[in-house]
Amino acid sequence: MHESSSITSSARSALRTMRVAAGLTLLAVAGQAWGGGPIVDTRGFEAAAGYSTTYLPSGGYAGQLKGQQGWVGLGDDTATIQSGVGPDGSQAVRVTHGADDYSYWAVQASNYPTGQYVHIGWDMLVQQSTGAGFGPFFGVEPYDDGLEYLGRFGVEAVNGGIVYAQGANKAVPGAFEYATSVVGFNTWNHFDMVLDFDAKRYQGFLNGNLVVDELFVNTASDSFTDADIASLATYFDSESINKPGVSYFDNFFVNDGILGDFDEDADVDGSDLATWQTAYGAGAGADATGDSQSAGGDFLIWQQQLGVDLSVPAPVGAVPEPATWALAATMALVVSGRRRWRARWAN
Numbered sequence: 001m002h003e004s005s006s007i008t009s010s011a012r013s014a015l016r017t018m019r020v021a022a023g024l025t026l027l028a029v030a031g032q033a034w035g036g037g038p039i040v041d042t043r044g045f046e047a048a049a050g051y052s053t054t055y056l057p058s059g060g061y062a063g064q065l066k067g068q069q070g071w072v073g074l075g076d077d078t079a080t081i082q083s084g085v086g087p088d089g090s091q092a093v094r095v096t097h098g099a100d101d102y103s104y105w106a107v108q109a110s111n112y113p114t115g116q117y118v119h120i121g122w123d124m125l126v127q128q129s130t131g132a133g134f135g136p137f138f139g140v141e142p143y144d145d146g147l148e149y150l151g152r153f154g155v156e157a158v159n160g161g162i163v164y165a166q167g168a169n170k171a172v173p174g175a176f177e178y179a180t181s182v183v184g185f186n187t188w189n190h191f192d193m194v195l196d197f198d199a200k201r202y203q204g205f206l207n208g209n210l211v212v213d214e215l216f217v218n219t220a221s222d223s224f225t226d227a228d229i230a231s232l233a234t235y236f237d238s239e240s241i242n243k244p245g246v247s248y249f250d251n252f253f254v255n256d257g258i259l260g261d262f263d264e265d266a267d268v269d270g271s272d273l274a275t276w277q278t279a280y281g282a283g284a285g286a287d288a289t290g291d292s293q294s295a296g297g298d299f300l301i302w303q304q305q306l307g308v309d310l311s312v313p314a315p316v317g318a319v320p321e322p323a324t325w326a327l328a329a330t331m332a333l334v335v336s337g338r339r340r341w342r343a344r345w346a347n
Ligand SMILES: [Ca+2]
Pocket: 043, 044, 045, 046, 086, 087, 090, 091, 092, 250, 251
């Protein structure tokens, strides 16, 4: 895992260098696209991917994620590999959030994206936190190389509401806000986050449905370094800050681009096959494997991904009715964690 990530990273680095060197001439090549490839592929946190439920570092705890397969961690919450808990009943990561903790786990990378998009996906189960105040946030927070977070997408654990970070055009950029969607507790849901570096927006998909479409927190962001599994307080009253919670993550991945989306319009369809046919044997125009070649392996990935649609539909007039619980909570939630923690991480 870690090894293959490193290889991919250096290949990408070379590609990026080539791309920068070629400059604007590349933009003039019709049909030129940069399909992408894996940045982080946890392969379900399974033992076969090298994840151990018994890993015990000095001063650590059994099965902790930090230190395994390139993962780093920050904060006092715990993330542990456990068996018998994933959506397929195998291994997954349990995140336990404690009072007044802000914690992050990530595999760091550099020289991304090579194209328009970064695609982050994961399955997540959230247990309900109870009592007064807001629950902790469990979800993903991607970062750029200036230690700024691009957005946030996940669940608030008292109401089950989908929450995200307000974009640069909002009252408090970076602060938590509710979407209108809710998830059930103790059930696995699939989350996708698409970072669009051309439009400087990010989209959140819940079980394949678009539920968040928001500007980056900072629209100057033009790089991607890591997508953090995050465990944060969502609000600044004492009940919320001190509220514990538990969630599980599985099948986490980060891709440079949307695999198989060779024409870079955020879906995988016949147009991408046409792009692959044109690019076949002629460079990286339809590369989904990260080897800078457009070949048979890239076709196989297109075939596996056919039907994926993470494009953003045209806006419609109707705005969904907010759920009742959200009415009392339409104020911006707190801007938590962030740079002071990241600065520590960098050291
Ligand atoms: Ca798993």
